[in-house]
Amino acid sequence: xxxxxxxxxxxxxxxxxxxxxxxxxxxxxxxxxxxxxxxxxxxxxxxxxxxxxxxxxxxxxxxxxxxxxxxxxxxxxxxxxxxxxxxxxxxxxxxxxxxxxxxxxxxxxxxxxxxxxxxxxxxxxxxxxxxxxxxxxxxxxxxxxxxxxxxxxxxxxxxxxxxxxxxxxxxxxxxxxxxxxxxxxxxxxxxxxxxxxxxxxxxxxxxxxxxxxxxxxxxxxxxxxxxxxxxxxxxxxxxxxxxxxxxxxxxxxxxxxxxxxxxxxxxxxxxxxxxxxxxxxxxxxxxxxxx
Numbered sequence: 406x407x408x409x410x411x412x413x414x415x416x417x418x419x420x421x422x423x424x425x426x427x428x429x430x431x432x433x434x435x436x437x438x439x440x441x442x443x444x445x446x447x448x449x450x451x452x453x454x455x456x457x458x459x460x461x462x463x464x465x466x467x468x469x470x471x472x473x474x475x476x477x478x479x480x481x482x483x484x485x486x487x488x489x490x491x492x493x494x495x496x497x498x499x500x501x502x503x504x505x506x507x508x509x510x511x512x513x514x515x516x517x518x519x520x521x522x523x524x525x526x527x528x529x530x531x532x533x534x535x536x537x538x539x540x541x542x543x544x545x546x547x548x549x550x551x552x553x554x555x556x557x558x559x560x561x562x563x564x565x566x567x568x569x570x571x572x573x574x575x576x577x578x579x580x581x582x583x584x585x586x587x588x589x590x591x592x593x594x595x596x597x598x599x600x601x602x603x604x605x606x607x608x609x610x611x612x613x614x615x616x617x618x619x620x621x622x623x624x625x626x627x628x629x630x631x632x633x634x635x636x637x638x639x640x641x642x643x644x645x646x647x648x649x650x651x652x653x654x655x656x657x658x659x660x661x662x663x664x665x666x667x668x669x670x671x672x673x674x675x676x677x678x679x680x681x682x683x684x685x686x687x688x689x690x691x692x693x694x695x696x
Contacts, residue, residue, distance in 0.1 A: 410540060410541070411661045412657075413541050414545060415653045415657035417549055418614075419649045419651065421626070421653070422629055422649035422653050423646045423648070423653075425443070425604060425627065426633040426634040427559065427645045427646070428599075428600025428601065429443055429600070430644065430645040434639075434642075435596045439500065440600070442483060443604060443627055444627015444628065445510035445624075446604040447608040447622065448514060448623035449514065450606075450608035451612045453475045454609050455526075457471050469605070472605040476601040479601060480597040480604075485594065511620050523618040524617065527613075528609070529610075544614050547610070548614070575589055629652060629656075629669075632672065633648035635648070636686055637649070637689075638688040640689070641689055652672060656669070
């Protein structure tokens with residue numbers, strides 16, 4: 406029973422990583438850039454939800470909607486102000502800018518909300534369901550369910566809507582998409598908005614399980630979610646889903662059976678092994694370049 410309990414906890418944690426990793430994969434798949442400020446949008450979402458719940462006394466669903474809206478606007482602003490002017494710049498320039506945006510958000514949070522850790526209120530059910538000796542926390546069930554719902558809705562959106570098809574076209578060839586009348590800048594902004602909204606949802610699920618909110622909150626989850634995206638195949642939405650789940654399961658099992666202190670090292674070691682065997686990730690596609 407302990408094995409199954411750890412497995413469900415791993416799927417719950419992995420679901421949070423998967424939701425965050427979807428943002429990384431979508432942005433990379435379309436804009437071909439790594440938004441390393443994505444983790445700090447998680448932090449902003451957590452702070453907004455914290456104040457909506459504790460200071461304004463909002464119910465959890467309106468608080469989530471406000472947090473998603475703030476992060477959505479923030480994601481679009483970051484893309485317009487920081488990344489759009491660098492559309493034709495080198496990858497190194499974009500990477501340095503992303504790191505700068507990350508530090509800007511962290512220090513902005515430090516100035517606005519202070520350095521002290523805030524305890525996130527119990528907005529979601531905290532109990533557990535006992536089935537034949539197996540204890541499953543309500544938070545794990547909610548997190549896994551939300552992850553599956555997001556994955557299904559996102560897949561339908563990408564494959565069935567006009568905007569989703571435009572995203573796929575931009576991912577394949579932005580130049581050809583432009584010639585076909587697609588507004589590439591608009592599509593990239595929509596992609597950032599969706600990814601940032603997902604980051605807000607992930608933030609609330611994360612701090613409901615680990616109820617501490619502080620300015621560097623998003624750093625490690627952001628790195629692990631990026632690892633999950635690479636693990637599954639950067640740019641692949643199913644890959645981000647699979648990579649996030651596997652990463653969460655590996656981390657929980659490493660904590661339970663090997664060492665709490667070494668769990669992060671084991672996660673990154675597994676990533677290295679996978680990339681040595683399959684450099685494009687588990688579901689990544691090998692792209693041949695024409696010369």
